[in-house]
Amino acid sequence: MNAFIDKMRRRAGRYLDVRSTPVRPSRGIFSLSFDDIPVSAWTEAGPILAEHGIKATYYVCGGLSGGENMGLPQFEPEHLEALRDAGHEVGCHTFEHVSTLRIDAAELDASLARNAAWVSDVLDGYEMRTFAYPFGDCALGSKEVIDRRFLCGRGVRDGVNAGTADRNLLQAVGLESRRLPGYDLEGLMAETAANSGWLIAYGHDVMDGPTPYGCTPDDLDRIIRLAKAADLEILPVAAAWERATA
Template sequence: MLVERGWSVTYRHKLWRLLARRIPLRPFPLSGPSAVASITFDDVPDSAVSVGAQLLGRSGAAGTFYIAAGTCEFQDRHWRVCSRDQIRDLTEGGHEVGCHTAHHVNVQSLGVEALARECDENARTILEITGYPLLNFAYPFGDLGLWQARYLVQRFQSCRTIYERINVGTIDLAKVGAIGLFDRTMTRDRLEDLVGAAVAAKGWLVFYTHDVGPEPTFMGTSPRLMELTLSVLADHGVPCVTMEAALRHHGYGEDRTAPSTGARSAEI
């Protein structure tokens, strides 16, 4: 399988990406009584589990970890990907495992049938490891196309992007916004502004990151920043929960049929 790296740059790919951003695919009104936050991890380096999940757990929080199971224990230039045992530890600790395709594939490089096979393979592997289904998706590299997004949002509760915005009002579940939680870009003042805005709008603030360590990569978070984020959320009374739990908080399943999951997610 040819795995396309990074964002697709051809004119055709750019056009499909633009259409995917502009055309509503699955509108969903957020109806929760208060703001909620989710901290998510893409690719899931082993430090996201050994450090990130531990920090969340100590604060009574839970996260969503988007895993491409076919890359488990793979060593790339930035980090080593988590192991199957660590994936099992996540669900046993009350965290959610999400889908990131099986081999971290740019979805724009796949037709719908090939994309379905990627998701099927990942689902089988994660179910074998944890006993739980995959309910939420994050686009590898943050790249998406119209037809791929349409398929994915029919299959999953939500599809998380890297489009930097707070989710307020009526959102598109195919294009859930997220803010990068990176040491190189995040400050206390910005955190306070983001959380304050989410509280005022009774919205859903989603963060995303990768590795967690004292000297994180440019896509990662230090323990200091992770603890600061959890502290600011707590100061504003905003719970930090999985994507699944945040969706339920905002009314997912009340006016539509939601999958019966059995997944372990922190309640609000």
């Protein structure tokens, strides 16, 4: 019964309180994002991003720093400092990596405030401007909280943001070994270019033999090359939002 209730609550969050915003960049946009920040999302992905000369968004949970998640070591503060110094965006993923289905709006706001304070302390006053829902779970009451604090919130529902999009639950595709075989990546890139849309990809670890939620270095390299071949502009999420909604 709990699984059924959670499913219904996810559907309510997806289809109710939709805060539609025009998404009409002059040129199609592609954004890369990494959630939780396993160490490999920086140590393995960072050099690939640098080689291609692009910036990504890293969604951080302060409470995971120095710990373990999904059996993988998570980032240390020095990794966060390094990726910030390299010009990548740091976004919010709650402090505790908690589903919004498990907390109420006040608890969510408190978690976001705690994460903001932690990141500000580690990164000398840095202010996060975008949000990604842990597990992709968007409870209906969470949207108002996200709307007050951030430019936009990203979910995990497959699709290209084009024409209009819910600014508090942007669509994205999984840069994950469990999902990648089911995508027509070339088709998604072509659709984004043709419709002047915005395609967001999200992943976790980057390594040979990744978890179901991560990808290989070759997977990451390939998706970047496909975005470039489609002549998409590659931007972090906050910069992409400003370009797409200007």
